[in-house]
Structure formats: C-alpha cells, structure tokens
Amino acid sequence: MFSRFLLATLIVLIAVRVSPGQNQPAKADAKATPAAKSPVGNGNITPLEPVGGAARGPLVRVTKGTGQLPNSHGQFWREYDISPYTLRVTTTKKPEQALIDWILRETGHEIWHGEPLGILSATKRTLRVYHTAEVHDVIYDIVARFVNSEAETHAFSLRILTVGNPNWRNKAFGMMQPVEVQTPGVQAWLMAKEDAALLLAGLRKRNDVREHGSPHVLVNNGQSAISSSWRTRSYTKNIIARTEGGRTVLVPQKAQIDEGFSLEFTPLLSIDGRFIEADIKTSIDQVEKMIPVVIDVPLGPTQRQRFKIEVPQMTSARMHERFRWPVDKVLVISRGVVATPTVGKISNPLNLPLLSPSGPGRADAVVFVQSKGKLKTASTPRRRRSASGYRRRF
Numbered sequence: 001m002f003s004r005f006l007l008a009t010l011i012v013l014i015a016v017r018v019s020p021g022q023n024q025p026a027k028a029d030a031k032a033t034p035a036a037k038s039p040v041g042n043g044n045i046t047p048l049e050p051v052g053g054a055a056r057g058p059l060v061r062v063t064k065g066t067g068q069l070p071n072s073h074g075q076f077w078r079e080y081d082i083s084p085y086t087l088r089v090t091t092t093k094k095p096e097q098a099l100i101d102w103i104l105r106e107t108g109h110e111i112w113h114g115e116p117l118g119i120l121s122a123t124k125r126t127l128r129v130y131h132t133a134e135v136h137d138v139i140y141d142i143v144a145r146f147v148n149s150e151a152e153t154h155a156f157s158l159r160i161l162t163v164g165n166p167n168w169r170n171k172a173f174g175m176m177q178p179v180e181v182q183t184p185g186v187q188a189w190l191m192a193k194e195d196a197a198l199l200l201a202g203l204r205k206r207n208d209v210r211e212h213g214s215p216h217v218l219v220n221n222g223q224s225a226i227s228s229s230w231r232t233r234s235y236t237k238n239i240i241a242r243t244e245g246g247r248t249v250l251v252p253q254k255a256q257i258d259e260g261f262s263l264e265f266t267p268l269l270s271i272d273g274r275f276i277e278a279d280i281k282t283s284i285d286q287v288e289k290m291i292p293v294v295i296d297v298p299l300g301p302t303q304r305q306r307f308k309i310e311v312p313q314m315t316s317a318r319m320h321e322r323f324r325w326p327v328d329k330v331l332v333i334s335r336g337v338v339a340t341p342t343v344g345k346i347s348n349p350l351n352l353p354l355l356s357p358s359g360p361g362r363a364d365a366v367v368f369v370q371s372k373g374k375l376k377t378a379s380t381p382r383r384r385r386s387a388s389g390y391r392r393r394f
Contacts, residue, residue: 073116073132078368080127080139084147087271089220096122098222102268105279105322107135142392145271146222155372158217158227158265159200162363164208166337172199183319185336196330196368208363209339212261222268230260235310239297250297250305257312259286263367269327275325276371278331284317284365315339327371335365 069075078308082099089095100122104112112118129139139379169176175198176189191199194336203209219225241248266279290310298304317338325331339362 020310048133069119069130070117075116075118075131076133077128077130078136078139080129080143081125082122082127082143082147083125084137085222086124089223092223095220095223096124096127098224099127099143099146101266102146102222103139106138106142111135142268142270145268148269149157149271150273153195154219154221154267154269154374156217156219156225156265156267157368157370157372158225158263159368160212160227160263161203162210162212163203163206163366164361164363165357166334166364167363168199168203168206168366171202175199179323179325179331181321181333183321186319186321187334187336188321188323189332190329191332193330193370195368196332199332200368203366217265219265219267222266224264224266226262226264228260228262230258230262232256233256233287235312236308237259238309239295240305243318250299250307252307252309257285257287257314260284265369275324276327276331277322278369279322280319280333280367280369282317282319282335282367283340284315284335284364286315288313288315288339305328331369333367333369337362 005329022362069077071255082096085099088094089098100120102118112120116132117130118135119128127139127143129136131139172191172195175195176191179190181188204211217225217227234254234256236252238253239250240253242251243249262283264279264281264283268277269275270277292311293309295307295309296304297307315338317335319333319335321333323331
C-alpha cells in the first residue's frame with residue numbers, strides 16, 4: 001500500500017514540473033489574443049507599414065548593353081542634307097516635320113518601333129536615319145522630292161462643291177476615268193482639264209449647287225493646306241448640385257460641340273514634276289438635332305423639380321485617302337451624299353456650310369483638285385502638319 005502511494009506521489013510531482021514548460025506557448029497565445037483586439041495606437045501592437053516601404057529587389061533588369069547599335073539585319077547610318085528644302089520654306093517653324101510625316105506615310109510606323117532596330121530623327125538641316133538598305137532607298141526618294149528645286153511652291157485649285165442631286169454623274173460619265181478608293185461611300189475620277197472645266201461650268205448653272213471656300217490654294221511642296229469652318233454650339237448636358245449660401249441648389253451643366261467642315265490637302269510632287277501624290281483628309285461633324293429629355297430631380301421627401309437636358313443627335317463623315325495622278329489631269333472626289341447644312345448668320349470667312357436651326361439637309365460633296373503650276377513668289381495660307389500614319393497609294 002505504501003509503495004503504491006509513493007508511486008502516485010512521484011507521478012504527480014513529475015507532472016507538475018513538466019506542465020509549465022509545455023503550457024508556455026499557450027500562455028503566450030493567451031496574452032496575444034486580447035492585444036490583437038485592441039485598437040491601433042494603444043501601445044500593445046505596431047501599425048502595419050505600406051508594402052512599398054519594405055525592402056525588395058529591382059523589378060526591371062537594366063544593362064548598359066554592348067555600347068554599339070545592333071546591325072544583325074544590315075542596318076547602317078546615313079545623314080541626309082535637307083537644308084535646300086528647309087531654308088526656302090519660311091512659313092512654318094519646323095519644315096523638317098513634313099519630311100518625317102511623309103516618311104512615316106510611306107514606310108509605316110511599325111518598322112521604326114520593332115525589329116530590326118531603326119532610328120529616324122530630323123533637325124533644321126539634317127535628317128538622320130539608321131535602318132536597312134531597302135528603307136534607305138525609300139527615304140532617299142522622298143528626300144530628293146523635297147529638295148528638288150523644280151518642286152517648289154505650287155498653286156493648286158481646290159474647289160469644294162455641294163450638289164443636291166448626285167445625277168450630275170450622268171453627263172460626266174464618259175469624261176471620267178475611275179480611280180480606286182478605299183473609304184466606303186467615296187468615289188474618285190481623273191479628268192482632262194478641258195473636260196473638268198466644262199463639268200464645272202455645267203454644275204454652276206444648277207440651282208442645287210453651291211461652291212464653298214476659296215478656289216485657289218497656295219501650298220509648299222510637302223506641306224499642308226487646310227480649308228475649314230467650324231462653329232461651337234452650346235447645350236444643356238446635365239443637372240449638377242452646388243452649395244450656395246449654405247444650401248444645395250441644382251443648376252444646369254452646359255457643354256459645347258464643334259460642328260462644321262474641314263479639308264486638309266498635303267501634296268508632294270515627283271522628282272520629274274510629272275505626278276502629284278497627295279494625302280487628302282476630310283472631316284464633317286454636324287448636329288442634326290437636339291433631343292430633349294425631361295428629368296425629375298427629388299428635392300426632398302415630397303418635393304420634386306423638373307429639368308430639361310439635351311442629347312445631341314450627330315452625323316459625322318470621315319475620309320482619309322492618298323492619291324497619285326498626272327499634273328495635267330484633274331482629280332475629282334465625291335464624298336457621297338452627306339449632311340450639308342445651310343449658311344447661318346455667324347462668322348464664316350470661307351463661306352463653308354454651317355448648320356441651320358431646322359437641321360441639315362443632304363447633298364453630294366464634290367472636290368476638284370488641279371495643279372496650277374509653279375509660283376516663284378507668293379504667300380502661303382495657314383497650314384498645319386499632318387500627323388497621319390495612313391499608307392496607301394492609288
């Protein structure tokens with residue numbers, strides 16, 4: 001009996017000595033539980049820091065490279081003297097930009113931003129190119145067309161007409177040679193200058209024909225000339241809340257829409273001066289009508305107020321084409337039957353179509369482009385450079 005009591009006492013003593021060490025993690029967890037429930041800033045825990053503050057390795061591997069331009073595709077460096085062109089063009093601050101634009105039209109943008117490596121840069125006097133022999137051949141041809149003294153300032157007749165009925169094609173059909181066009185709804189033809197003059201004379205006798213803008217445009221070879229007329233229309237777009245004098249009031253939110261017509265013409269003559277290559281863009285944006293919408297705005301539990309906003313119903317037409325034709329021919333382009341608003345009582349120096357209050361009608365927009373030959377001294381009208389990467393030749 002005594003031995004059994006002694007054995008039980010020994011087991012209890014061993015259990016008492018072992019249990020504090022075994023339960024130590026449990027006591028630590030018990031102390032951490034109340035602290036985790038405490039709000040940040042009581043001194044028991046440290047607030048979390050942003051991930052950006054933690055030390056980490058670089059995300060992008062950057063090296064100095066070999067110190068040489070890659071030429072695995074046979075690229076080489078060339079510098080072209082463009083000063084014969086840039087020095088005679090004094091109507092724009094950066095005439096060299098026209099060369100960059102034409103190179104991008106001809107080659108496309110992608111060959112300068114992928115494989116193989118290509119570099120294209122221009123200053124007032126020098127065009128620097130790093131690319132393959134095939135690309136250098138294209139660039140040499142373009143630069144030669146710019147610096148050629150025979151391709152200086154030319155006068156172009158750029159006539160813009162709107163015809164109420166497209167049946168004018170009936171009498172002109174036998175005089176026109178069709179030209180391929182990519183823009184849906186657009187047609188183009190080449191005509192002899194004598195036939196084009198007869199067609200214009202016949203169109204002017206019609207009651208549904210109107211001519212817009214100046215018929216004569218003077219433009220430096222490779223630069224851009226723009227005929228445009230725009231106006232701004234205001235309308236109520238939305239209802240917004242404002243705080244005035246400590247109280248909230250609802251006021252109409254006004255917006256504006258530019259509507260009108262624009263034609264950008266950028267010609268470049270061939271080296272021998274026998275052909276014209278031109279980038280032509282047209283843009284028409286008109287508001288057909290404003291659709292009213294009545295909105296009920298709650299002002300309180302039982303009070304509501306009605307406001308009227310307007311949603312514009314727009315019509316737009318775009319064309320961007322590139323043409324090539326002989327200088328002794330006339331290029332005729334039909335934009336198709338598009339919105340043709342009447343002239344409003346606002347400033348319209350070029351007499352281009354503007355919107356009437358009752359909404360626009362429809363007419364066939366026709367453009368006649370004709371070279372008038374080289375002019376040695378003249379002033380060039382307002383222009384802007386074209387930034388298009390469009391690349392197609394007809």
